[in-house]
Amino acid sequence: MSEDPRRRVPRTDAVLADARLGQALATLGRARVKEVVVAAQGRARAGEIAPEAVADEVVATLPRTAASMRPVINATGVLLHTNLGRAPLSGAARDALDAAAGTTDVELDLATGGRGRRGAGALAALAAAVPDAGGVHVVNNGAAALTLAATALAAGGEIVIARGEMVEIGDGFRLPDLLESTGARLREVGTTNRVRREDYAAAVGPQTGMILKVHPSNFVVTGFTSSVPAGSLTDLGVPVVSDIGSGLLAPHPLLPAEPDAASELRDGVPLVTASGDKLLGGPQAGLLLGDADLVQGLRRHPLARALRVDKLTLAALEATLRGPTPPVRAMLEVPVSELRARAETLAARVGGAVEVVACDAEVGGGGAPGVALPSAGVALPAAAADALRAGEDPVVARVEQGRCVVDLRSVPPEADARLAAALARVLR
Structure with missing residues (x-):
């Protein structure tokens, strides 16, 4: 009888001893490399590769990193x-991530040895990029920025919003669901295609916590339409929040219809929210920019702690704002x-x-x-x-x-x- 070729499949420890796997064991860890070895042994037992080719198969199929995400x-x-992953980071932001991956002074004043303001450098860079903002704050994504504003300003009260701005974005995420999860009630005004200033004025009352303007972002309504700029609503006696979404900090000549933070703030809007990983070209983050006292109140709200960004985000954001032109x-x-x-x-x-x-x-x-x-x-x-x-x-x-x-x-x-x-x- 001929020998079963499966008997020639090398043992796991023998494959792991192959000198070609030394670097992989150091960078990927023994457990991850062993997974690849076991997979190659399985292919040999199934007859897909020769038993003598197991070690070569392991070398050829080892992942580049210990994480499963692959660059594309x-x-x-x-x-x-x-x-x-939206915006690819600049070289400066990647270098900042590498520097921040170790122990850093993220919340330490090296001069005094005492506690420092968390992310002071990133916040200063954001404030410098949007000088029209009296105060700035950063949370972990755009939805978190809007959640913090709605919770602090309208929990238990009403949010006035145009019907045509009750949007759904990717993966079935619906803005009304997010807003209602904060404990606020939605007061819809206007129709799907048209809303006027008097619609907002008629809806504002003692229960109104804020007026929300939302950039539709992923669709366009054309034809018989009308909308109201956020700056035209600031005299109705309640805070106006403009969610511009895309993270454009200043006007761009190629995107003349895209709302930007600087223009909204100059029009008197007290609070603007945006994303950091879109047209800004930085890491995933939620930006809050506006009236100094209002932003300070949001920063001190208990929910802000749960939405806090980590040191890697702060480092990449600062490098994006201060560094060279980002890839986007x-x-x-x-x-x-x-x-x-x-x-x-x-x-x-x-x-x-x-x-x-x-x-x-x-x-x-x-x-x-x-x-x-x-x-x-x-x-x-x-x-x-x-x-x-x-x-x-x-x-x-x-x-x-x-x-x-x-x-x-x-x-x-x-x-x-x-x-x-x-x-x-x-x-x-």
Whole structure:
């Protein structure tokens, strides 16, 4: 009788002793490497690989890091892709994360040895970026910023909000559910498509805690419509909160219809909330900017402790605000001619097996809905999208009009070599 090849599958400890696994054991940990070894042994027992190839299979399939998340190239043309982590951080922000990962002075005054203000550097950078704000505060995301404001100002009372601004965003998250969870009641005004200032004025009463203006962010209503700017509601006797959503701190010429924090504050809005990981280009965070006394009251509210950001967020946010242009802004502003030149170079590198195409990108992430950003990229057969996504260095593209489009507006130039290698592997 012939020997069962499964008997030749090497023992776990023998594979772990392979010199090629030394670095992986140090960086990934013995338990994680052992998981890969056991998986390779299972493939050998199933006859998928030779028993003698187990160690080689382990070396080839070891993950790069101990975490399961994998870096991907965003070639969708959506600059702020929620499923891909929204804003990619700048090099300065990544360096700040590395520095903050150890022991830091996040809440210590090194000069006195006493307790310091948590995140003082990040808050000072935010205040400098939005000088029209009398006070600033940071929580862990945009929804948290709105939750804190609603809890502090309207718990047990009413929030006046236009019907057309009762939005639902990704994953079935509905703004009305969030607001009602704070203990506030919603007082809807206007109709789906039209609301007037007198609608708000008629709804304000003794139970009103605040008026909320919400940027629709992920849809556009056109035609027979009307809305009221937040600044036109500030004389109704209650706080007005403007949730601009996208995190644009100042007007941008390419996005003239997108609300920004500076303009809202100059119009007299007492409180603006926004996200840090959208057009600001930083880490996930919720920004609160506005009247000094109002922001201070929110900062001292008991709920603020539960919504507090960690040292990594503070470090990345400060570096984003003080450092060089973040990737999202660079992607937004890059000329189409430059994208076209990159696309032609990319096509040449992969042997001309792809077509250089003009296309349209978008901001995404709840910013500038309906705004098309002229772009350029390359097109492949539609089936290439699955192969690119499943590759060793995953590329996420989009399929439209029966073809796979690799949009370069959302790809940083430094990733072009990786992208070319991924395309070449798929085309082969």
